[in-house]
Amino acid sequence: MxxxxxxxFDLPDGVIYLDGNSLGPLPRAVPERIAxxxxxxxxxxxxxxxxxxxxxxxxxxxxxxxxxLIGCPAGSVVLGDTLSVxxxxxxxxxxxxxxxxxxxxxxxxxxxxxxxxAQGLIAQLGQGHELRVVAPEAVAGAIDDNVAVVxxxxxxxxxxxxxxxxxxxxxxxxxxxxxxWDLAHSAGAVPVDIAGSGAEFAVGCxxxxxxxxPGAPAFIHVRPDIAESVxxxxxxxxxxxxxFAFEPGYRPGPGIERMRxxxxxxxxxxxxxxxxxxxxxxxxxxxxxxxxxxCELFITQVxxxxxxxxxxxxxxxxxxxxxxxxxxxxxxxAMQALIARGVIGDFRAPDIMRFGFTPxxxxxxxxxxxxxxxxxxxxxxxxxxxxxxxxxRVT
Amino acid sequence: MxxxxxxxFDLPDGVIYLDGNSLGPLPRAVPERIAxxxxxxxxxxxxxxxxxxxxxxxxxxxxxxxxxLIGCPAGSVVLGDTLSVxxxxxxxxxxxxxxxxxxxxxxxxxxxxxxxxAQGLIAQLGQGHELRVVAPEAVAGAIDDNVAVVxxxxxxxxxxxxxxxxxxxxxxxxxxxxxxWDLAHSAGAVPVDIAGSGAEFAVGCxxxxxxxxPGAPAFIHVRPDIAESVxxxxxxxxxxxxxFAFEPGYRPGPGIERMRxxxxxxxxxxxxxxxxxxxxxxxxxxxxxxxxxxCELFITQVxxxxxxxxxxxxxxxxxxxxxxxxxxxxxxxAMQALIARGVIGDFRAPDIMRFGFTPxxxxxxxxxxxxxxxxxxxxxxxxxxxxxxxxxRVT
Numbered sequence: 072m073x074x075x076x077x078x079x080f081d082l083p084d085g086v087i088y089l090d091g092n093s094l095g096p097l098p099r100a101v102p103e104r105i106a107x108x109x110x111x112x113x114x115x116x117x118x119x120x121x122x123x124x125x126x127x128x129x130x131x132x133x134x135x136x137x138x139x140l141i142g143c144p145a146g147s148v149v150l151g152d153t154l155s156v157x158x159x160x161x162x163x164x165x166x167x168x169x170x171x172x173x174x175x176x177x178x179x180x181x182x183x184x185x186x187x188x189a190q191g192l193i194a195q196l197g198q199g200h201e202l203r204v205v206a207p208e209a210v211a212g213a214i215d216d217n218v219a220v221v222x223x224x225x226x227x228x229x230x231x232x233x234x235x236x237x238x239x240x241x242x243x244x245x246x247x248x249x250x251x252w253d254l255a256h257s258a259g260a261v262p263v264d265i266a267g268s269g270a271e272f273a274v275g276c277x278x279x280x281x282x283x284x285p286g287a288p289a290f291i292h293v294r295p296d297i298a299e300s301v302x303x304x305x306x307x308x309x310x311x312x313x314x315f316a317f318e319p320g321y322r323p324g325p326g327i328e329r330m331r332x333x334x335x336x337x338x339x340x341x342x343x344x345x346x347x348x349x350x351x352x353x354x355x356x357x358x359x360x361x362x363x364x365x366c367e368l369f370i371t372q373v374x375x376x377x378x379x380x381x382x383x384x385x386x387x388x389x390x391x392x393x394x395x396x397x398x399x400x401x402x403x404x405a406m407q408a409l410i411a412r413g414v415i416g417d418f419r420a421p422d423i424m425r426f427g428f429t430p431x432x433x434x435x436x437x438x439x440x441x442x443x444x445x446x447x448x449x450x451x452x453x454x455x456x457x458x459x460x461x462x463x464r465v466t
Numbered sequence: 467m468x469x470x471x472x473x474x475f476d477l478p479d480g481v482i483y484l485d486g487n488s489l490g491p492l493p494r495a496v497p498e499r500i501a502x503x504x505x506x507x508x509x510x511x512x513x514x515x516x517x518x519x520x521x522x523x524x525x526x527x528x529x530x531x532x533x534x535l536i537g538c539p540a541g542s543v544v545l546g547d548t549l550s551v552x553x554x555x556x557x558x559x560x561x562x563x564x565x566x567x568x569x570x571x572x573x574x575x576x577x578x579x580x581x582x583x584a585q586g587l588i589a590q591l592g593q594g595h596e597l598r599v600v601a602p603e604a605v606a607g608a609i610d611d612n613v614a615v616v617x618x619x620x621x622x623x624x625x626x627x628x629x630x631x632x633x634x635x636x637x638x639x640x641x642x643x644x645x646x647w648d649l650a651h652s653a654g655a656v657p658v659d660i661a662g663s664g665a666e667f668a669v670g671c672x673x674x675x676x677x678x679x680p681g682a683p684a685f686i687h688v689r690p691d692i693a694e695s696v697x698x699x700x701x702x703x704x705x706x707x708x709x710f711a712f713e714p715g716y717r718p719g720p721g722i723e724r725m726r727x728x729x730x731x732x733x734x735x736x737x738x739x740x741x742x743x744x745x746x747x748x749x750x751x752x753x754x755x756x757x758x759x760x761c762e763l764f765i766t767q768v769x770x771x772x773x774x775x776x777x778x779x780x781x782x783x784x785x786x787x788x789x790x791x792x793x794x795x796x797x798x799x800a801m802q803a804l805i806a807r808g809v810i811g812d813f814r815a816p817d818i819m820r821f822g823f824t825p826x827x828x829x830x831x832x833x834x835x836x837x838x839x840x841x842x843x844x845x846x847x848x849x850x851x852x853x854x855x856x857x858x859r860v861t
Contacts, residue, residue: 083510090513097509105500105733113679114492115478117810118485126680152547153728155702163590179714184703184728187716191701195558196591204714278729284508285521285732306586307550308579317815319574319599321582333548333579334673337680338500338733415512420712 076431079349080282087441089416092256092394092427095282095346104345108338120337129344130335131327134290136347137281140355141254141273142264143292149327150343151335154255154276154289156305158188160330161272161291162222163304165249166192166200168297169219173200176218176248180207180227185253189222207232211242218248225263226256226392229419231384233261233392240268255279258290260362260393260429262355271297280393280429281350283343291330298326307332349431361430362393365438369395369426372442377449383423394427405448407459414444471826474744475677482836484811487651487789487822490677490741499740503733515732524739525730526722529685531742532676535750536649536668537659538687544722545738546730549650549671549684551700554583555725556667556686557617558699560644561587561595563692564614568595571613571643573602575622580648584617602627606637613643620658621651621787624814626779628656628787635663650674653685655757655788655824657750666692675788675824676745678738686725693721702727744826756825757788760833764790764821767837772844778818789822800843802854809839 081097082088088096112124121127134148141148151157162175175189186202193200205213207227214221221243226233236252243250250270257263259280265273273292277283293301303323308314309331312322323329367388373380373395380397399405399422406418416426426441448454476492477483483491507519516522529543536543546552557570570584581597588595600608602622609616616638621628631647638645645665652658654675660668668687672678688696698718703709704726707717718724762783768775768790775792794800794817801813811821821836843849 081505081509083512086512088512094508094513094515096512097504102501102504102509105504106497109492109497109500109679109737110476113489114476114497117478117481117483117491118489118812119805119810120489120680152551153702155728156547156551156700159700167590182703183706183712183714186714187701187703187706190716191697191699194697194701195562195699197593276729284504285515286730286734288731289728302586302589304586304590305551305554306582306589307548308577308582311578311582315815317578319578319581321585333550333684334671335681336683336731336734338737339681339731342504342733410514415514417513420710 076349077434080432082432085413087414087437089414089426089428089433089441091282091429092260092279092425093417094278094285095280095429096432098282098346098349100345100348101284101342104341105338108341126335126337129340130331133340133344133347136350137258137277137290138292140350141258141275141292142266143273144266144295147295147327148290148292149330150288150290150340151331152289154253154274155184155188157274157289157291158185158253159192160303160305161251161274162189162192162220164301165220165251165272167302168249168300172217172219174218175200175202176210176213176221177202177204178207178210178223179204180230180232181222181224182228182253182255185222185224207234210234211239214242214246214248216246218243218246220249220251222251222253224253224255226260228256229383229423229425230396231392231394233390236263236268240270244269256392256394259350262359265292270294277343281343282346284339284346287339287343288336293327293330295326298329301329303329305332309333358430362428363388365428365430365433365435366391366393366395368435369428369438369442372439373397373445376442376446379449393429394425396423396425398422399424401454404459405454408448408454408456409444412444412448414441471744472829475827477827480808482809482832484809484821484823484828484836486677486824487655487674487820488812489673489680490675490824491827493677493741493744495740495743496679496737499736500733503736521730521732524735525726528735528739528742531745532653532672532685533687535745536653536670537661538668539661539690542690542722543685543687544725545683545685545735546726547684549648549669550579550583552669552684552686553580553648554587555698555700556646556669557584557587557615559696560615560646560667562697563644563695567612567614569613570595570597571605571608571616572597572599573605573618574599575602575625575627576617576619577623577648577650580617580619602629605629606634609637609641609643611641613638613641615644615646617646617648619648619650621655623651624778624818624820625791626787626789628785631658631663635665639664651787651789654745657754660687665689672738676738677741679734679741682734682738683731688722688725690721693724696724698724700727704728704730753825757823758783760823760825760828760830761786761788761790763830764823764833764837767834768792768840771837771841774844775819788824789820791821792819793817794819796849799854800849803843803849803851804839807839807843809836
């Protein structure tokens, strides 16, 4: 499988970037687009940009490019805010739609911010809701008729373990619960068919596998047949049915529009839109095939050449997203040693070395070269330098 | 009063821009800064930008440049999200801090999104709260001991009417209520002394008088002595005390840090930071003096030369922000006629023609030239063209 898209990215010399699952690299189309939106649209059109340059419509029109990659119909996804805020919107809507139930079910592999948002919502509502957190493999069995909503991240940020989306969604629905999928590590990474799953809500970010840049906006999808049943908690003017009528009372807009809140981040959306052009003509099935090949090669090579590392991702490719994690006691320092030698992955507490595989710009040669460096770091204990232990853990 | 800063802005030829109260124009420092953050920080540093380029700290470090302009101590303001979300955070915190009270008091001159966010919060909480909306001049008299929080926009978006911040805050406190000031039309427009007022919360946006660009992030201030009493409703990971420890439970961070939610919009913050450099060495008292002179000149000239227009702003300069509004039955079409002739203001339903005065880049010559065009539009009924009535009202 060949995906000759590396030329569409501006990758630094001497770097093998295996951290596109945290922050995607710069697509070459972005700088020119940002320069244009700044100098021409903002600078010359000024306030008129909202109309003539389409700024107001972009949260939906640009989101349509993502909808295709996650199996959502056009017009059912909207960009804005951050992923945490989108999680909150989905959660608040879900618990209101199941007023006789009090359990939000999630798992211990969920990204902490998703759990934090649920905790904050529960404290704020003061209605006796409970966040029930179980082990990932125990989720399906924990769905009972007390559960209002199941909220899961499809691919685990630490291990890359991937939930069975269709089976869990069906189980939630059979129990009368709603389903929220966080696609942070799925969108642009693995094939996703949200419509096929029947899930009510999907959320995600765009700065990982979608390469939208640091601070790129999040997205939210609400299943179209229930979108207008949602009473938005964050009922901002741009989710109003007629924002520029400046009515005193909130009336939610049609469909997914009601999940908009405030003024969209025009510069970030422009960067994202340009970045999404690298996906034109790309099918997720092809990305997946290439990703599997790269991940399998990496695992095989690392296990053969780096005996000190323990695979922390599922060995079964069907249960794994587009990243591979290894556990190592001195993983933080080892990652610093790798980064200093041009192989960029990242570290997640307590001992996880994460490597993301992104076939649009990573190929087999990159994987082999990265393992060469990793082997040297481990064999020669290059991680055991004072400097690598001292740094702040913001990676 | 001379503020020779026009050269710091990239203003289109042939345009007199009196809409900086809606979207500020492009400061010349911005394009280079955005190009740098994109190509160098994102492109070359990739994930390391969070540390080496200060991305993670910028929501507070850049906010400090705004804190000075609104009378807040350094370290007490944080950037992020949109103004509607920041209103929601402040409101949710305030009602939780007054659990025995049920009234959110605001006025009919408040920006609709502020009222919408309150309505959404009330519906979401389901605890019998009431949004009480009174006329602007009736606010002080309506503050009683049922009021949990008074939420006002300091300067009215339509008329420019300005509340007496200190007097109303004192009245709220005397009744045991909390105070939220929305500074959307104040920050960078009029002198503000939030610390001096004693208000608990202040919020605002940065794309108007602060020229941060379309979709620039909002800000929030919480009075430092109560900041750690706030239990954040939107309890995202970047407001956690240790975001990168990835703990399962939310523990709010110190001070204003807990009002952070998700990943900051790095590109938008870079644009804003560059834009804020035009304020270096500027004192708000000087801006105010220049603004008053421009507004007075505009009112005098328009009233003398355009008899069809009725002043909709307070005549008393002490009760007016940095904009002047005139009411006119065909105001929408008249504004289109003005814009077509290079004088850009905007329109707010039902009949308000708004003109913002921003002394950093607008001078007396601009005001006189704008009135020349306005006089011609009114005298010759240039607004009475079919095209000006037909357009969408997104301005």
